[in-house]
Amino acid sequence: MNETPANATETRPSLRFEHVGQVFPASDGSRVVALEDVDFSIGRHEFVAVIGPSGCGKSTLLRVLAGLVRPTSGQVQIYGLPVNGPREEIGIVFQKPTLLPWLSIADNVTFPMKHKYGRVTPQERQRAGELLQMVGLAEFADKRPDELSGGMQQRAAIARALLHDPEILLMDEPFSALDALTRDEMSLELLNIWTQRPKTVLFITHSIPEALLLADRILVMSARPGRVREIIEVDLPRPRSLDTLTEPRFHELANHIRRQVFSRVVGL
Amino acid sequence: MSSPTTSAGRSSRVSSGSRMSARWKDGLAPLCAFIALLALWEGACRLFAIPGFVLPSPSAIAAAAGKVAPGTWAGHIGATLKVSLLGYGLSILVGIPLAIALSASKALSRTLYPLLVVVQSTPIVAVAPIIVVVLGAGDLPRVFITFLIAFFPIVVSTVTGLQATPAELIELSQSLGASRLREYRNIRLPYAIPHIFAALRISITLAVIGAVVAEFVAAENGLGYFINFSTSLFQVPQAFAALMMLVLISLILFQLVGLAQRLLFAWSLPKKSP
Numbered sequence: 001m002n003e004t005p006a007n008a009t010e011t012r013p014s015l016r017f018e019h020v021g022q023v024f025p026a027s028d029g030s031r032v033v034a035l036e037d038v039d040f041s042i043g044r045h046e047f048v049a050v051i052g053p054s055g056c057g058k059s060t061l062l063r064v065l066a067g068l069v070r071p072t073s074g075q076v077q078i079y080g081l082p083v084n085g086p087r088e089e090i091g092i093v094f095q096k097p098t099l100l101p102w103l104s105i106a107d108n109v110t111f112p113m114k115h116k117y118g119r120v121t122p123q124e125r126q127r128a129g130e131l132l133q134m135v136g137l138a139e140f141a142d143k144r145p146d147e148l149s150g151g152m153q154q155r156a157a158i159a160r161a162l163l164h165d166p167e168i169l170l171m172d173e174p175f176s177a178l179d180a181l182t183r184d185e186m187s188l189e190l191l192n193i194w195t196q197r198p199k200t201v202l203f204i205t206h207s208i209p210e211a212l213l214l215a216d217r218i219l220v221m222s223a224r225p226g227r228v229r230e231i232i233e234v235d236l237p238r239p240r241s242l243d244t245l246t247e248p249r250f251h252e253l254a255n256h257i258r259r260q261v262f263s264r265v266v267g268l
Numbered sequence: 269m270s271s272p273t274t275s276a277g278r279s280s281r282v283s284s285g286s287r288m289s290a291r292w293k294d295g296l297a298p299l300c301a302f303i304a305l306l307a308l309w310e311g312a313c314r315l316f317a318i319p320g321f322v323l324p325s326p327s328a329i330a331a332a333a334g335k336v337a338p339g340t341w342a343g344h345i346g347a348t349l350k351v352s353l354l355g356y357g358l359s360i361l362v363g364i365p366l367a368i369a370l371s372a373s374k375a376l377s378r379t380l381y382p383l384l385v386v387v388q389s390t391p392i393v394a395v396a397p398i399i400v401v402v403l404g405a406g407d408l409p410r411v412f413i414t415f416l417i418a419f420f421p422i423v424v425s426t427v428t429g430l431q432a433t434p435a436e437l438i439e440l441s442q443s444l445g446a447s448r449l450r451e452y453r454n455i456r457l458p459y460a461i462p463h464i465f466a467a468l469r470i471s472i473t474l475a476v477i478g479a480v481v482a483e484f485v486a487a488e489n490g491l492g493y494f495i496n497f498s499t500s501l502f503q504v505p506q507a508f509a510a511l512m513m514l515v516l517i518s519l520i521l522f523q524l525v526g527l528a529q530r531l532l533f534a535w536s537l538p539k540k541s542p
Contacts, residue, residue, distance in 0.1 A: 063439070
């Protein structure tokens, strides 16, 4: 505890939720329990997907971790330190691309630096160019967001989140606004990015195939109050591809999760 | 060798030609309607022999306008423009910072908003004589009356725009640990631009109305004063001529605000569907 070896970060969990609870006051004066006793850890460079019915507190989980919301009980730790506010090592991708319509794609990618420090260094500009190359938007750098499709905009938003090379990537249903074909393509692209630049990822989704394709572990949550129902190890071999979707084990896991998610509905 | 360039040149000429004709159609239709209306008006005046003091014909209005010296017109137009633009400028200078303050502070918004609604609900036309008594002669009371009429839409619309910013962008800003000043300058204010300009377009026409109201109450020149003066002498065609000037000024100012948005914030305009 006092003497930490050099490789301690490799074995210590990067993210830890300690009995986290979150209660919001509702408009009618009652209290809504968004999270109740959520307790789990995520290892370094692990890809964890969170799945559950709507209203199960998935997004709250992400916002607590990002330091945007203080938990009403328990605490969240990043590298052993409690989260008291926004942290440098985090990049966030939201459900919608939320690019700034008055900036070019390149300026949107460097916007976090401009916004935080008031200027963008040439190195950051160059890095933005490399990231746009990586997400396949190199020739759209000078275009405005509304000239791009929804999928392309979301790629730019991913590039924006990756600009400061965050150790931790938080993604809140990032592909849910996209059509099914673009969605599969984006999932594979994200896997590709994650393989090239390993990161600890917390990925909120309501798509079971997406979670299985991407994650090392899947957190299944139940709603009202939001709790962790089960943590599933995804033992599908990597590298994964579209072929993974046809493996028998994939279907086994998918059926299992589906039963977990819908158990209340069908009364199992 | 030369065929690709010529075909490219031709195709671009064709597309710019069709754009020209579209613009022509856009401008031509209202112009035709306007001319038809004038003709109808003129015809009705002549056919039913409507007396000039009830409804002067367009030709009588034009004749009356011609009889007034250009210098006199320029004086009245200049006076009205000055009051309108000063009042308009004041309503922007006060309205936008006030809107920022209201959207940034819930307590302030709760305190001031009802007060603003009270001000807006008060008929300014009724308050105008009181303002003139309080603020005395000169442009000051007129500018203040114009401001009172023009500023409310700017405040309301700007507040709406500042709060229409996607919550995710505000969260992004917070996750970066950026100050609220930067949040407003870099994200919220630009996001409010379409709303602000919608209000600026409404307010410029209100500013002209405000100036005229003020001139009705107390003025020695300006188009509002000139209308009052003309009707008191039963020179109805001349009053109509002044009214036409006012309409023209409003239209031109309205178009100028739109032009400013096109030139400065082209991105904020709605995309034309192809």
